[in-house]
Amino acid sequence: MQESWLLFKRNLADFWKTFRHNRMGLMGAFLVLTAILLAIFAPLVTTTSPNEIIRDANGRGLTFAPPFVHGPLGTDDAGHDVWAQLAFGARISLTVGFLAGFIAMFVGSLLGILAGYFGGWLDNLIMRITDVLLVIPDLPLMLVLVAAIRQLNLQISPLTVLILVIGLLYWTSTARLVRSQVLTIKERQFVARARAIGAGHIHIIRNHILPQIMPLIVANTVLILSTAILIESGLAFLGLGDPTQPSWGTMLNFAFDRNAISNNAWWFYLPPGLAIVWVSLGCVLLGNVLEEMLNPRLTGHHLEGEARVVKITGEEAAHAQHLG
Amino acid sequence: MSRRDLLIRKLLLSLVTMFVVVAINFVLFRILPGDPVRAVIGRNVKISAEVQQSLREQFGLDKPVFPDQFFSTLGQWARGNLGVSWSLRKPVAEILVAKLWNTLLLIGLGQILSIFLGVVLGLFAGWKRKTALDVGALTFSLIAWATPTFWLGIILLAAGSSWLGLPTRGIVSPENVGKPLYTVIPDLMAHLFLPTLTLSILYLGEYMLIMRSSILEVLSEDYILTAKAKGMSHWQVLWKHALKNAMLPIVTIVALNLGFTVSGAIYIETVFSYDGLGKLFQTALTKQDYPLLQGAFLLLAVSVILANMLADILYTYLDPRVKAS
Amino acid sequence: MHNTSVKSPLLRVRHLSTEFVMPVDQRVARALEDVSFDVYPGQTIGLVGESGCGKTTTLMSVMRLLPANARLSGQVFFKDTDLLTLNEKSMRSYRWKELAIVFQGAMNALNPVMRVGEQIREAITLHKLMDREQAETRVGELLEMVGIPKERGAQYPFQYSGGMRQRAMIAMALACSPSLLFADEPTTALDVMVQAQVLELLKKIQQDFGLAIVIVTHDLGVVAELCDTVVVMYGGKVAEYGPVDMIYNAPQHPYTQRLLESFPDLARSDPSEALASIPGTPPRLTELPPGCRFEPRCYVRLEKCKFEAPPLLEVNDNHFAACHLCKGAEARF
Ligand SMILES: Nc1ncnc2c1ncn2[C@@H]1O[C@H](COP(=O)(O)OP(=O)(O)OP(=O)(O)O)[C@@H](O)[C@H]1O
Numbered sequence: 001m002q003e004s005w006l007l008f009k010r011n012l013a014d015f016w017k018t019f020r021h022n023r024m025g026l027m028g029a030f031l032v033l034t035a036i037l038l039a040i041f042a043p044l045v046t047t048t049s050p051n052e053i054i055r056d057a058n059g060r061g062l063t064f065a066p067p068f069v070h071g072p073l074g075t076d077d078a079g080h081d082v083w084a085q086l087a088f089g090a091r092i093s094l095t096v097g098f099l100a101g102f103i104a105m106f107v108g109s110l111l112g113i114l115a116g117y118f119g120g121w122l123d124n125l126i127m128r129i130t131d132v133l134l135v136i137p138d139l140p141l142m143l144v145l146v147a148a149i150r151q152l153n154l155q156i157s158p159l160t161v162l163i164l165v166i167g168l169l170y171w172t173s174t175a176r177l178v179r180s181q182v183l184t185i186k187e188r189q190f191v192a193r194a195r196a197i198g199a200g201h202i203h204i205i206r207n208h209i210l211p212q213i214m215p216l217i218v219a220n221t222v223l224i225l226s227t228a229i230l231i232e233s234g235l236a237f238l239g240l241g242d243p244t245q246p247s248w249g250t251m252l253n254f255a256f257d258r259n260a261i262s263n264n265a266w267w268f269y270l271p272p273g274l275a276i277v278w279v280s281l282g283c284v285l286l287g288n289v290l291e292e293m294l295n296p297r298l299t300g301h302h303l304e305g306e307a308r309v310v311k312i313t314g315e316e317a318a319h320a321q322h323l324g
Numbered sequence: 325m326s327r328r329d330l331l332i333r334k335l336l337l338s339l340v341t342m343f344v345v346v347a348i349n350f351v352l353f354r355i356l357p358g359d360p361v362r363a364v365i366g367r368n369v370k371i372s373a374e375v376q377q378s379l380r381e382q383f384g385l386d387k388p389v390f391p392d393q394f395f396s397t398l399g400q401w402a403r404g405n406l407g408v409s410w411s412l413r414k415p416v417a418e419i420l421v422a423k424l425w426n427t428l429l430l431i432g433l434g435q436i437l438s439i440f441l442g443v444v445l446g447l448f449a450g451w452k453r454k455t456a457l458d459v460g461a462l463t464f465s466l467i468a469w470a471t472p473t474f475w476l477g478i479i480l481l482a483a484g485s486s487w488l489g490l491p492t493r494g495i496v497s498p499e500n501v502g503k504p505l506y507t508v509i510p511d512l513m514a515h516l517f518l519p520t521l522t523l524s525i526l527y528l529g530e531y532m533l534i535m536r537s538s539i540l541e542v543l544s545e546d547y548i549l550t551a552k553a554k555g556m557s558h559w560q561v562l563w564k565h566a567l568k569n570a571m572l573p574i575v576t577i578v579a580l581n582l583g584f585t586v587s588g589a590i591y592i593e594t595v596f597s598y599d600g601l602g603k604l605f606q607t608a609l610t611k612q613d614y615p616l617l618q619g620a621f622l623l624l625a626v627s628v629i630l631a632n633m634l635a636d637i638l639y640t641y642l643d644p645r646v647k648a649s
Numbered sequence: 650m651h652n653t654s655v656k657s658p659l660l661r662v663r664h665l666s667t668e669f670v671m672p673v674d675q676r677v678a679r680a681l682e683d684v685s686f687d688v689y690p691g692q693t694i695g696l697v698g699e700s701g702c703g704k705t706t707t708l709m710s711v712m713r714l715l716p717a718n719a720r721l722s723g724q725v726f727f728k729d730t731d732l733l734t735l736n737e738k739s740m741r742s743y744r745w746k747e748l749a750i751v752f753q754g755a756m757n758a759l760n761p762v763m764r765v766g767e768q769i770r771e772a773i774t775l776h777k778l779m780d781r782e783q784a785e786t787r788v789g790e791l792l793e794m795v796g797i798p799k800e801r802g803a804q805y806p807f808q809y810s811g812g813m814r815q816r817a818m819i820a821m822a823l824a825c826s827p828s829l830l831f832a833d834e835p836t837t838a839l840d841v842m843v844q845a846q847v848l849e850l851l852k853k854i855q856q857d858f859g860l861a862i863v864i865v866t867h868d869l870g871v872v873a874e875l876c877d878t879v880v881v882m883y884g885g886k887v888a889e890y891g892p893v894d895m896i897y898n899a900p901q902h903p904y905t906q907r908l909l910e911s912f913p914d915l916a917r918s919d920p921s922e923a924l925a926s927i928p929g930t931p932p933r934l935t936e937l938p939p940g941c942r943f944e945p946r947c948y949v950r951l952e953k954c955k956f957e958a959p960p961l962l963e964v965n966d967n968h969f970a971a972c973h974l975c976k977g978a979e980a981r982f
């Protein structure tokens with residue numbers, strides 16, 4: 001294994017030592033992990049299937065039943081168990097969010113490395129594309145794209161469409177970040193040396209550049225994940241999700257469209273939103289802490305309080321007095 | 325870079341972006357409905373053969389797709405001819421203009437409130453770093469960031485309507501529809517309260533974060549120490565030296581965030597059934613009213629691009645480093 | 650008081666110690682310890698020593714401009730007032746009016762979005778020394794004095810060259826006619842020609858205004874040219890302190906000796922080269938040795954140097970050194 005990768009591994013160990021003491025980071029990790037666990041173990045923590053209609057003694061659908069009248073979170077307008085929907089919705093929300101986030105991360109890193117490493121017209125082209133994408137309002141663009149793709153009848157599942165559209169539009173910030181980092185690494189000694197001894201581009205990128213930018217990419221990915229999850233929920237809320245596989249956003253779409261608010265069915269519209277906040281807040285906390293650990297802002301600023309003057313000891317004071 | 329070079333650069337970028345938007349819209353226009361004439365006139369509208377023929381000619385549908393059709397369509401759009409809405413059976417441009425002002429009202433209110441508050445709070449949070457105020461502001465911003473816009477809207481809608489008895493839909497009550505807006509100001513304010521609040525909370529978190537990191541950066545600069553060494557008080561340093569330097573990047577960032585603002589409007593207008601472009605967009609989407617969808621997309625995108633360009637131009641006037649060279 | 654022919658010192662620094670609490674691990678870096686020296690009116694003092702030895706910290710401590718993680722103790726008398734006892738508000742009236750400073754790396758010390766003339770005028774009107782109109786005239790005079798055409802006061806810092814910015818900073822420092830000027834490495838980072846200009850300017854100021862100057866520099870050539878007294882610092886302490894000719898001709902502290910040796914030709918000055926020639930590195934301020942701080946690098950060290958910090962001894966009239974090898978009475982600081 002390459003030296004730089006070993007260094008990367010060692011840094012990882014150091015990282016854990018510092019991270020363990022960071023309350024914000026731990027909190028973020030906790031939020032994200034619990035959500036992942038819920039998604040994985042959804043069948044174990046629920047007693048009914050999300051599609052099963054709960055019926056009362058007379059066999060009629062138990063609609064808008066409050067919590068504990070049925071289950072921990074009651075039922076929705078059609079008599080589905082909200083808790084089961086929430087647990088199974090985690091699978092959809094997290095899968096779509098994470099896959100889209102990873103695509104964005106991959107595309108962004110790849111283009112960032114290409115732009116930063118090779119420079120020239122390629123760099124120019126990629127950067128102009130990011131400039132353009134940055135200015136076009138993203139949500140309208142996505143809505144129009146999703147609508148168009150659906151119209152084409154390509155036989156792709158709606159969730160795949162969401163994943164692709166989000167992933168292929170949210171790579172710009174990663175690309176810029178990676179590019180600027182690659183630019184500074186490229187100037188360093190060891191890269192110049194590697195090039196001087198005739199190492200190939202792929203070799204240099206894999207063994208010298210990647211290990212250096214990996215931490216940055218990880219931190220950025222975590223932040224991108226939260227964006228992806230939020231966007232997914234938004235698109236689903238606007239009705240672009242898959243009604244047969246409801247995510248948290250789809251649940252909110254149903255809740256809103258089917259009068260959960262006027263029925264005061266708070267157990268229907270609060271939990272999915274809280275779940276989204278739970279995960280995206282977790283990612284944001286985690287991402288911010290990772291970023292902060294990468295480039296710590298050590299010193300304060302110039303208007304941050306005054307230096308403290310400590311009283312000198314009696315002996316010293318007497319000594320100074322004597323001098324007059 | 326001199327001011328002229330910078331302006332030309334920005335202008336070119338805006339033009340390219342505009343071109344990309346138009347191209348996307350054009351391609352979608354071809355993809356979406358089967359027959360472009362149908363797209364223009366609507367699915368179920370009965371029209372005479374002559375009108376159909378004249379429309380065909382208007383859009384040059386008898387000519388090749390590129391460049392003839394592309395440029396003639398572009399020409400039509402430039403003249404404000406965006407086709408006819410399928411669901412509303414009115415010219416798209418007419419519908420859009422009617423909704424535009426409502427959206428501007430909502431976004432404008434939300435932006436002004438949150439920029440002002442965000443700048444002030446962010447300034448104090450950064451200045452008094454690590455105090456309760458800062459931690460509070462930071463926590464608020466992070467939570468606001470992690471909260472889906474529409475869900476916050478739903479909660480405020482539920483809470484505001486049941487506890488405060490605020491109206492839940494539209495811009496004015498049904499009995500006031502059609503009256504000039506300034507005659508029904510109290511009713512209007514009651515309707516605007518919740519959507520504006522939602523938007524402001526979300527933007528506020530964003531602007532507070534931006535201002536905070538901007539002021540932190542500025543306050544670490546050498547010239548702040550110079551000002552302090554001159555004998556200025558913290559307030560004087562903030563007011564005379566830090567504020568302008570910290571505000572400059574805000575102009576650009578606010579402009580770049582306009583896309584985010586538009587997303588906010590789409591969600592909020594949907595939740596509050598607020599009769600603006602965002603709601604229109606959502607309706608067009610659910611009703612698969614493609615001409616309307618594309619028209620709205622074109623208008624939103626072009627406005628954001630233009631606003632961005634204006635902000636860039638404004639910046640060159642505000643920053644002496646660009647102005648003087 | 651009773652004898653007016655003997656000038657009393659303008660600034661008396663006594664037992665000044667400064668510590669920084671490191672933000673990450675809360676360890677304490679003792680950047681200054683027991684620093685004492687005097688500055689008389691009209692005098693020019695050179696503050697020399699390796700990078701990180703506490704020169705800037707000394708100036709910043711006197712002006713009370715250190716950040717909140719710093720802790721100061723000792724006394725700093727300006728005329729008869731102990732600056733360390735003042736509250737922030739009274740301290741402000743001393744800044745710039747009495748004590749002005751040209752910062753190290755002054756390249757970024759000017760506000761980029763404010764006209765240079767305006768920044769100078771601000772200092773004058775802030776202390777209510779003149780009305781606005783008079784102040785404008787004075788700004789023109791100051792700029793002309795440092796060799797900048799007064800029309801260029803209407804320009805922004807980025808329109809100035811590095812040397813001009815440095816000179817503008819000096820003009821700004823003189824705006825309120827302070828009685829003491831601190832110049833923290835005023836010539837580093839400037840090219841040789843510009844360095845010479847700035848030095849000429851400082852010389853002129855010295856002659857024309859008769860204000861006291863404390864110059865921080867790595868460059869012993871500059872010290873020889875401008876200063877009458879030298880304070881040599883090592884690892885946060887005063888190693889040697891005295892009149893410039895005594896120090897240059899009869900250095901007492903091994904560190905000063907090495908420092909001078911590494912400058913065989915005082916006219917040629919490349920500090921990086923000079924520092925490379927003393928083997929070893931300065932001590933870490935968070936892990937200071939109990940004895941003499943120079944001991945690990947010293948070539949004449951004694952056994953007790955390891956455990957016992959040498960006091961500052963007066964080896965000759967007004968010539969002090971902190972070394973166990975020196976003979977003399979303990980300094981009366
Ligand atoms: N705000 C601070 N927090 C922590 N440590 C500091 C701070 N300011 C200075 N130090 C430390 O105090 C020591 C003295 O620094 P100082 O800037 O006074 O050195 P210097 O002699 O001026 O060096 P140079 O010639 O490089 O300017 C250094 O080790 C520095 O790291």
Ligand SMILES: [Mg+2]
Nearest residue numbers: 704705706753
């Ligand atoms: Mg220094």
